[in-house]
Amino acid sequence: MPVPPPILTVTLNPTVDISLEVDRLNDEGKNRARVRSVQGGGGGINVARCIGRLGGSAFALHTYGREVGQRLNRLLDEEGLAHRGIEIGSDTREAVVVAETLAWHSYHLVPPGAELTAIERDRCAEEIIAAAQQGSYLVLTGSVPPGLPEDFCARIVRGIDPSSTRVVLDIAGAQLRAALSENSFAIRLDRREAAGLIGRPVECFEDAQAANDFLLDIGATGNAISTVGALGAVYSNAVFHHRLSAPSPRSPARSDACAGDSLVGAFTFQLAAGADCLHACEYGVAAAAATVMRPGTEVFAPATVDALLPAVRTHRVEREITEHRAVQGLTAAEGP
Incomplete structure (x- = not known):
């Protein structure tokens, strides 16, 4: 009997990603584009792709609907990605990445996706919770379909036994706000979400530390990661903040479309392989840096990640726990 994969990823709102290249976008006439790639996408699918590229074992659970959904399944089958679709009645969405190759500006155009019916939502929740019990990690990531109840992801986390499955x-x-009332093993915030929690832009490591303090103080997680764009990320646990400086790019940045997914995929891959959270996060920062050098929705080459990892610099800062800040965090968590 085959051993179940240790990592389950979930994509509630997948895409068929079409990556195009032009020399330069013009606002008149036709822009004749070259097709760079067409592949299945969405947060959990991208994370599973990253894990597989690193030699890990992941299984992508995702919705699919109608003609575009059938194309998504075919693309994932042809890629060799282990996956299973949950059928819905509406078309899976398509997204477009357009890259200007003369300046390497990249534009990611993503529609909202189809709304799920109440029956489809319940079936998704039941299948996700059942499948998660078979693995060591559940990665819940990416955007959600419009109209999804705000506590849907919180419901998933609540239904998982943390003693057998770690939720990322x-x-x-x-x-996110609803899920903060539960306790997940790890939470990753991008700059926008971190800024929303602390009420100011996230522009430096100190800002990222404040966002991680918020998550830890309210008991939402024991492992918090906030990214700070090209600077890198901060990984925090109960005792320390770790400022992880991203390596300097060896070539110009081309696209950040899958940088966050690369960090999460590499991070979870390392955890499943037995690494501690700090080392896993350092590896994730290297993977994100390797991905921004790739065009469109392409993710890192493993050799590039390994080459960049020694250049990730870690500075440890002891956390200061104050009762006043913990009370502030609890009050903010009760907000809209």
Whole structure:
């Protein structure tokens, strides 16, 4: 009997990603584009792709619907990605990345996706919770379909036995705020979500530390990661902040479309392989840096990640725990 994969990823709102290249976008006439790639996408699918590229074992659970959904399944089958679709009645969305190759500006155009019916939502929740019990990690990431109840992701986390399955969250907006009332093993915030929690832009490591303090103080997680763009990220646990400086790019940045997914994928891959959270996060920062050098929605080459890892610099800062800040965090968590 085959051993179940240790990592389950979930994509509630997948895409068929079409990556195009032009020399330069013009606002008149036709822009004749070259097709760079067409592949299945969405947060959890991208994370599973990253884990597989590193030699890990992941299984992508995702929705799919109608003609575009059938194309998504075919693309994932042809890629060799282990996956299973949950059928819905509406079309899976398509997204477009357009890259200007003369300046390497990249534009990611993503529609909202189809709304799920109440029956489809319940079936998704039941299948996710059942599948998660078979693995060591559940990665819940990416955008959600419009109209999804705000506590949907919180419901998933609540239904998982933390003694057997660790939950890694990389979600946004109302889904994130509702999930903060549960306890996940790790939560990753991008700059926008971190800024929303602390009420100011995240422009430096200190800002990222404040966002991580918020998550830790309210008991949402024991491992918090906030990214700071090209600077890198901060990984925090109960005792220390770790400022992880990203390596200097060896070539110009081309696209950040999958940088966050690369960090989460590499991070979870290392955890499943037995690494501690700090080393796993350092590896994730190297993977994100390797991915921004790739065009469109392409992710890192493993050799590039390994080459960049020694250049990730870690500075440890002891956390200062104050009762006043903990009370502030609890009050903020009760907000809209």
